[in-house]
Amino acid sequence: MAGASQQQRVIVVGGGLAGLAAAVRITEGGIPVDLFSIVPVKRSHSVCAQGGINACNDIARQQGYSEHEHFDETIYGGDFLAHQPPVYEMAQMAPRIIDLLDRMGVPFNRTAEGQRDLRLFGGSLYKRTHFSGATTGQQLMYALDEQVRRAEAAGKVHKYEHWEFLRPVLDEMGACRGIVAQDLRTMQIRAFRADAVVMATGGCGLVFGQSTNSVMCTGAAASRCYQAGVKYANGEFIQVHPTAIPGADKLRLMSESARGEGGRVWVPGKKDASGAWGPHPQPGMDPRQIPDEDRYYFLEERYPAYGNIVPRDIATREIFNVCLEGMGVGGGRMVYLDLSFKPREELERKLGGIMEIYRKFVGEDPCEFPMKIFPGVHYSMGGLWTRYTPKSDLRGLEKGAPGNMMTNVEGLYAFGEVNYQYHGANRLGANALLSCIFDGLFNGESVVNYVRDNAHAPASAVEQGLYAGAEQIEGDKEKDLLARDGDQNVYEISAELGDEMTEASTVIKTGERLQRAIDKVAELRDRYRRIGVADASMWTNQALSFAKSVGDMIAIGDAILRGGMLREESRGSHYRADHPERNDERFLKSTIAEFDPQSKTASITFEDVEVGMVEPRKRTYGKIEPASGQKAGAKTEPAGASN
Amino acid sequence: MAAEASTGMNERVIRVRLKRQDGPDARPRWESFDVPVGTGSNVTSVLQWICAHPVTVEGKNTTPPVYDSGCLEEVCGSCTMVVNGRVRQACSALIDHYCPKDGDELTLEPMTKFPVVRDLSVDRSRLFSNLERMRAWVPVDGTYDLGAGPEETPEAQQTRYVLSTCMSCGCCLEACPQYTLETDEEAWDRAFVGAAVISQARYFNMHETGSSLKKVRLTELSGPGGVSDCGNAQNCVNVCPKEIPLTESIAAIGRQVTAHNIRQFFSGD
CATH class of the missing domain: 3.90.700.10 (Succinate dehydrogenase/fumarate reductase flavoprotein, catalytic domain)
Structure with a gap:
């Protein structure tokens, strides 16, 4: 649609690292962005990241480290469940991402000589983690927040802060043409047009009750996409951080x-x-x-x-x-x-x-x-399923290919923690900040190209009826929720969900315990139909917003449990006491959950992992035989890497 | 979200007085709640408990109180409110400190320098608007690969790092006698910008690339509502949860503004 670019817009949902990086890159590509966030974007959960961001650097390189080594560590750390081409690309771009953040003014710690300082991090024997005190996430996010404020001042970004995403708007072909969102102050429900939508809404820690996540990390936005037909992959892979x-x-x-x-x-x-x-x-x-x-x-x-x-x-x-x-x-x-x-x-x-x-x-x-x-629940390796276009030799991605990080719904992308890429069955420390920014910067270009080459009519030409209908659905759902006058307390339901998920589906799982949890979640789903909302006000009604998200947390919880139930092996964060070994023959596969609107539960299938360059090997980190010839065990610490 | 308000040790019940307001134009009112707490409870866990059990001490059903919260570890700046008369983050306000004994009273109020949205939640968009006015960013040439940024000594990095931990929480503004409630957006350009924004101007002026906008920032800060409006009460630095040296920032910007004004007087540019 040449010449239509003036009217074309992209919606980014979520203002953490991934969403901000996407907004920066997409506006730089000439497409204006509408940025939606529940909280002022500067208060997004990315501020909680502490330790640092990984990238190959000059010192590590001279000790034998390389981008390929970073790639290999990430694949090995993730127990070979990650698709390899996107990880390869991420590791290649990492040093340039650090340079860019440096130019944006991030106060990275410095050595006496004024070079960027480095620290050691989990899963590596090389110092390859750049850091800014112990608030690296806050510092990186502020740098991107500042660039987005600059774009906002220039009229390229319009922020909708204190707005909550309710659903994607899909046309009759199943393509995404916008979103429905709710103003959390006036409680107005409104549909917005977009030529592409990027979900960058983070993880779902609150499904487990207590976690290291911020209070808005309910996973509700991802769940709403999942319930609208987006596949949810590897949900059972939840990182429990050892030190909380x-x-x-x-x-x-x-x-x-x-x-x-x-x-x-x-x-x-x-x-x-x-x-x-x-x-x-x-x-x-x-x-x-x-x-x-x-x-x-x-x-x-x-x-x-x-x-x-x-x-x-x-x-x-x-x-x-x-x-x-x-x-x-x-x-x-x-x-x-x-x-x-x-x-x-x-x-x-x-x-x-x-x-x-x-x-x-x-x-x-x-x-x-x-x-x-x-230990405490920390990060979801799983999330919305996304595709990508690999290079023919599988070493990286085709730059700017419109399909990169697009979900199975055309025009609907997922960036950052909310997608299921990069980290496989276990994320390495200091790779999350990297993957969020990489998604925004590298795959933001794919969004721009999709919008520019879009074979569809621009969203501005889509008939209004589609949006009015989507608003109507959400309005009716809300009326139904407010009309419920049951005896069930929604806060208690969410607390019971959290306890059950934590007990059954975190550090040690068994098929028998997971089945009981699936039954418990079914009971909570039933009780959720009989809740009462304690506030009927149409002004800043947090109780109503929370009640909505609990229904979505139940749906995601069910998908997480059912994936874990069928994955009869142990891999990375997913440890089944009744199946303690990794089983590549059956499960070197991504778990795909699709929402069944009839039963309101997940149906699970499995899909092959794109292996590519690194063949799966035993993952021991030297525990059994430090000198057995295993790659990890055979390594000795490089000089100067540990002080 | 509906966390237990305590970890099970030193169980007791405290009386929480909450200032409530149904909307920006509604009259404020007070409600009291008896809340079970214990070691590890903080103001946020108390509010979570009240939301799950919204019944006043008189036995009256009420609406769950509205409040802001986010990270719960004092890095997001969301949960600023007035706790027993002093502004601070609710998440780090430990109940063991405020109410060590059974029956002790806790008073929670919204900040007064920002318009109330509802109950304890206020609208701080003026703070972000002033950051935009102050060009609080480094004007990079886009995101393409252009190599590393400027080198920096560890000393300069440490100074900038502390300034960069400002989470726009608003504590310094609530405590400042010169910072006033302005409900009319028209007044935002003339009323005192306050310590947080002045300190951010210093932060960006310190950066080699960021300093290319120094003149614009100093022009903003030499006008009405700028640095000369500071009354030197020094309340800001005492309430800052991140212990940012805000008075040093104000002094530094004061000197920069003076030099800027002299230069302008002689060169006219």
Whole structure:
């Protein structure tokens, strides 16, 4: 539709790293963007990311590291479940993304010489993580927020903050032509036209009740796409971060950078005559009084090569198991993460942000006391299914191909945590910020090309009836919800959903327990029909918005459980005690959930993973035979990589 | 979301007085709630509990209170409110500190320098609008690969880093005697911009590329509502949850504005 570009617009839903990067790139391509966000974009969940962002760099390169190595680590870390071409492209672009952020003014930590400083992170033996204190997500997001504000001042971006996405608008051909959204102040429900829509709405931690996520990370937006016909893939792969601070309202993240900077994980213990560890006689005593020989550094003992920086799924299971064996701090569900032996000045300079969080929320100084931590739900590797156009040799993606990161609904894209790419069965630390920005910058160009080459009439020419009808559906759904005057409390339903999901579908799963959870979720779905909404106001009605999202959380919860039920193997974050081995023959496949509107449940199929360059190998991180010739075990630490 | 308000230790019940307002033009009113709390409770978990149990101490059913929250770890800036008379983030306001004993009272009010949307939620769009006015960005030449940014000493990075942790929460503005409630957007260009925005101007002026817009920023800050409106009360720096040296920023911008004005006087440009 040459000449129509003046009228063409793209909607981006979500103002975190992925959404902001997309808005920057798409406007740079000449297409104006309408940016929708529940919160002012500067308050998006990306601010919570702490540790850093991975990329090959000059020092690591001279030690033998490369973009290919970054790619390989990511595939191995994800237990070979990630499609390889997009990961390859991401690793290639990573150094240029760091340069760009640097130019945008991100205050990356510096060495004495003024170079960008680097730290060690999980799943790598090379320092390849760039960081800005321990608030890297906040700093990167602010840099992109500033660029979007600049585009807004120039009239290229229109922000709809305090607006919630309700549904995609699909035409009779099934292509996406806009969205329906709700103003969270006036509660107005309104349809918006768009020539393409980018979902960048993050993860679904709140489905698990307590998590490290912000309160808006309900997964409702992804669920609404899923219920409208978008495939949801690898839902059962939920990252449980090994080190979170337990709390009444949320689990606060204690960054992997704490371990990257030398933090040691241990529990009080006693070695018996045979050298085997057992519980300490006084597991609750002042940790500062426990001598070194009574400290069981279980990650260092079990993984001599990687030690405390094994990938997250492994650290989480080891911490969980050591507590199950009765060796947790005070006999309970906690272990120590110790930085207290490091100089205070260095901790404040490199980790000040997280030291402060621990001091403020726990009331103890981590420069003096080891921190008490336990795993918490953190990241969804799974999400909306997306396609891509690989290069013919599978090394990377065709730049600008309109299909890159488009869902099965034409014109509807998914960027960042909300899609299922890059991280496979387990995400490596400091790869999330990278994948979000990569999606926005690299695949933003695909959106521009799709809009420019669009064979359809522009959205401005679509008949108004399509939008009026979509508004009507959402208006009727809301009326129905408000008319329910049942005895069920929607907050209790969400709390029960969270407890059930956490118990059945996080660190250790079994088929039997997952089946019970599926039944429980069916019961919650039934009770949800009998809720009462405690506020009928049509002005800033948070209770109504929350009630809506609980229905969507139930739908996603069901998809997560059913995928986990059918995946009878253990891979990355998905550990089935009744099927403890990885089974490539049956399950080197993506799990695809499709919503069945009749039963309101997921039907699951499997689809082959695009392997490409790296053949699946055993993933041990040197636990069994550090010198067995396995790639990871055979590696020795490069000089200068660990101080 | 409907978290337990406590972790199970030191269980007790506190009395929460909540200032409520149904909309921007509605009259405020007070409601009280008895809330079970324990070690680990904070103001946000108390509000979550009230939302799930919206019954006042008189036994009257009411609507769940409206409030802002986000990350719950003091990096997003959402949950600013007035807790027992002092502005702060609700998420880091621990109940053990405010209400150590059974029956202790907690008072929650919205900020007063921003228009109330509903209950504890206020409209802070003026803050973001002022960031735009201040050209609070680095004017890069697009996103194509042009190599690394300017080199920087670790000392300069540490100074910029602290300034960059400003989460636009508004605490410094609520505490400032010179910052006033302006419901009319027309007044936003003339009323005092406040410490947060001045500090951001300093942040961008410190960056090699960002400083190309220094003159524009200083022109904005030398006019009405600019840095000379600061009354030097120093409340801002005392309430900043990120401990940003806001008074240093105001002094630094004050010096830059003075130099800028002298240059303008002599060169006229």
